[in-house]
Amino acid sequence: MPLALFALAIGAFGIGTTEFVIMGLLPDVADQFGVSIPTAGYLVSGYAIGVFLGAPLMTILGTRVPRKRMLMLLMGLFIVGNALSAAAPVFAVMLAGRVVASLAHGAFFGIGAVVASSLVAPEKQARALATMFTGLTVANVLGVPLGTLVGQHLGWRFTFFVVAGLGVVGLLGVAKLVPEMERPEGVHVRHELAALGNVQVLLAMAMTVLGFGGVFAAVTYITPMMTEVTGYSDSALTWLLVLFGLGMVGGNLVGGRFADKSVMRMLYASLGALALVLALFTVTAHDKIAAAVTLALIGGLGFATVPPLQKRVLDQASGAPTLASAVNIGAFNLGNALAAWLGGLVIDAGHGYTSANWVGAALAGSALLLALLSSGLERQSGGGRVVADGRTEPAGEAAAQPATNR
Numbered sequence: 018m019p020l021a022l023f024a025l026a027i028g029a030f031g032i033g034t035t036e037f038v039i040m041g042l043l044p045d046v047a048d049q050f051g052v053s054i055p056t057a058g059y060l061v062s063g064y065a066i067g068v069f070l071g072a073p074l075m076t077i078l079g080t081r082v083p084r085k086r087m088l089m090l091l092m093g094l095f096i097v098g099n100a101l102s103a104a105a106p107v108f109a110v111m112l113a114g115r116v117v118a119s120l121a122h123g124a125f126f127g128i129g130a131v132v133a134s135s136l137v138a139p140e141k142q143a144r145a146l147a148t149m150f151t152g153l154t155v156a157n158v159l160g161v162p163l164g165t166l167v168g169q170h171l172g173w174r175f176t177f178f179v180v181a182g183l184g185v186v187g188l189l190g191v192a193k194l195v196p197e198m199e200r201p202e203g204v205h206v207r208h209e210l211a212a213l214g215n216v217q218v219l220l221a222m223a224m225t226v227l228g229f230g231g232v233f234a235a236v237t238y239i240t241p242m243m244t245e246v247t248g249y250s251d252s253a254l255t256w257l258l259v260l261f262g263l264g265m266v267g268g269n270l271v272g273g274r275f276a277d278k279s280v281m282r283m284l285y286a287s288l289g290a291l292a293l294v295l296a297l298f299t300v301t302a303h304d305k306i307a308a309a310v311t312l313a314l315i316g317g318l319g320f321a322t323v324p325p326l327q328k329r330v331l332d333q334a335s336g337a338p339t340l341a342s343a344v345n346i347g348a349f350n351l352g353n354a355l356a357a358w359l360g361g362l363v364i365d366a367g368h369g370y371t372s373a374n375w376v377g378a379a380l381a382g383s384a385l386l387l388a389l390l391s392s393g394l395e396r397q398s399g400g401g402r403v404v405a406d407g408r409t410e411p412a413g414e415a416a417a418q419p420a421t422n423r
Contacts, residue, residue: 019136019137019145019194020194021132021133021136021194021195021196022133022136022145022148022149023148023190023194024187024190024191024193024194024195025088025129025132025133025148025149025152025190025191025195026148026149026150026151026152026155027152027183027186027187027190028088028092028095028125028129028152028184028187028188028190028191029125029126029129029149029150029151029152029153029156030152030153030155030156030160030183030187031095031152031156031160031180031183031184031186031187032095032121032122032125032126032152032153032156033152033153033154033155033156033157033160033161034156034160034161034164034180034183035095035099035118035177035180036064036068036119036122036156037156037157037161038160038161038164038165038168038176038180039060039061039064039115040061040161041161041164041165041168041169042164042165042168042169042173042176043057043058043060043061044057045168045169045172045173046060046111046173049173050107050108050111052108056108057108059112060111060112060115062354063112063115063116063119064115064116064118064119064122065119065350065353065354066116066119067115067116067117067118067119067120067122068119068122068123068346068347068350069123069347069350069351069354070347071119071120071121071122071123071124071347072122072123072124072127072343072344072346072347073123073340073343073344073347074120075091075120075121075123075124075343076123076124076127076128076339076340076343076344077340079091079124079128080339080340083197083198084128084131084132084198084339085132085191085195085196085197085198087124087128088125088128088129088132088191088195089188089191089192091121091124091125091128092121092125092184092187092188092191093184093188094117094118094120094121095118095121095122095125095184095187096181096184096185096188097117097118098114098115098116098117098118098119098120098121099114099118099177099178099180099181099184100114100177100178100181101113101114101117102114102115102118102177103174103175103176103177103178103181104174122346123343123344123346123347123350124343126149126150126153126342126343126346127339127340127342127343127344127345127346128339128342128343129149130146130149130327130331130342130346131331131338131339131342132195132198133145133146133148133149134146134328134331135198136196140277141277142277142328142331143272143273143274143275143276143277143280143324143325143328144273144274144277144324145273146273146323146324146327146328147269147270147272147273147274147276147323147324148273150269150273150320150323150324150327151266151269151270154262154265154266154269154320155262155266157258157261157262157265158259158262158263158265158266160183161258161262162255162258162259164176164179164180167179210340213334213340213341213344215333215334216394217329217333217391217394217395218330218333218334218341220387220390220391220394221326221329221330221333221345221391222330222341222344222345222348223348223384223387224284224288224322224326224329224384224387224388224391225326225330225345225348225349225352226348226349226351226352226355227352227380227381227383227384227387228284228288228291228319228322228326228352228380228381228384228385229319229322229323229326229349229352229353230351230352230353230355230356230377230380231291231292231295231319231356231376231377231378231379231380231381231384232291232295232315232316232319232356232377232381233352233353233356233357233360233377234295234356234357234359234360234373234374234376234377234380235295235298235315235360235373235374235377236261236315237353237356237357237360237361237373238360238361238364238370238373239254239257239258239261239312240254241370242302242370242371242373243257243302243308245370246302246303246369246370246371247302247303247304247305247308248305249305249308257309257312260309260312260313260316261312261313261315261316262316263313263316264312264313264314264315264316264317264318264320265316265317265319265320266320267317268287268316268317268318268319268320268321269320269321269323269324271317271321272287272320272321272322272323272324272325273324276324276325276328280325280328280329280332281325281329281388281391281392283321283324283325284322284325284326284329284385284388285385285388285389287318287321287322287325288322288381288382288384288385288388289385290318291315291318291319291321291322291381292378292379292381292382292385293378294311294314294315294318295315295374295375295377295378295381296374296375296378297311298311298312298315298371298374298377299371299372299374299375302370302371302374322384323349326345327342327345330342330345352380356376356377356380359376359380360372360373360376360377361373363375363376
């Protein structure tokens with residue numbers, strides 16, 4: 018894998034850390050600013066909304082900017098946002114800093130995915146995507162726990178200054194290692210928007226919302242599930258989340274390797290297994306060892322869907338992939354929010370914390386059905402894809418193009 022992919026992975030590590038580390042620091046932030054925990058929770062929801070809205074907005078604004086330069090600008094935005102959060106004198110300023118940082122999230126991963134796939138041969142593109150997303154998964158294993166630990170001992174402001182420093186490292190890595198890439202000729206905003214109208218692109222994004230949403234239906238309520246149902250102590254949650262994160266790292270790498278052989282077969286296998294494991298979690302959550310193993314499997318199977326889902330979008334919008342790629346990153350966050358809400362509904366209805374696992378299984382199963390539908394439609398149409406002028410071309414024509422032109 019080219020060294021440029023590791024520069025993208027460093028940026029992904031910083032972004033993944035800032036997205037999730039706030040959850041472990043909410044009580045300290047709330048106490049500092051004199052707000053309630055639910056109010057401090059706006060720092061989480063505000064970030065998620067910023068990712069969902071910022072992904073298409075920043076991508077459209079950057080259509081006339083070469084991709085390397087745009088990645089550098091996004092990392093600069095990320096640095097400013099985290100530095101603003103770290104130095105915020107009042108809660109509103111910190112919230113603004115979180116939103117500023119979130120605007121870089123979706124577009125960085127979206128544009129970064131296009132860049133990553135263009136750096137390697139077509140048969141290695143899913144592995145290239147997995148390499149970049151490894152930074153996000155490792156953030157959950159190392160960045161978030163360490164950031165939380167640092168924040169608890171040195172103050173939450175120090176954590177966000179460190180994250181801003183990670184952004185500086187990512188910016189320098191992109192500047193040094195990512196090659197200059199000219200903006201593709203003849204591709205404009207209307208071409209990028211046309212790609213979003215492709216049924217196959219929309220189906221892939223719907224798979225993203227439902228499939229990865231299945232993971233968050235369970236994980237959002239993992240703390241009360243593990244303590245009140247499984248019987249773990251509060252102190253055990255850290256290593257349980259590390260176990261979940263290790264599963265994410267492994268699943269991401271496996272998903273990338275096998276998606277290079279067959280994207281759709283990888284989606285069938287990972288989504289089907291994910292639905293099954295989430296359903297079993299309603300039973301295994303009552304046993305400590307079985308629950309820990311299941312949690313690792315959920316992390317692994319959940320992130321095994323990420324490289325094939327992102328590659329599916331890139332393949333189906335091959336002539337104008339940047340906006341579709343970025344919007345698909347927003348779709349992950351939309352799925353997280355939708356799943357957390359649905360899981361909360363069934364729990365509030367009195368069905369217990371494990372009922373959220375049934376919601377997750379239903380979401381993942383629905384994504385599998387969409388994958389089967391997508392394949393059926395593709396066979397009927399001969400595998401057409403959107404190209405730069407909004408027309409479709411046979412799948413073989415796009416696949417035959419050199420990687421550097423995609």
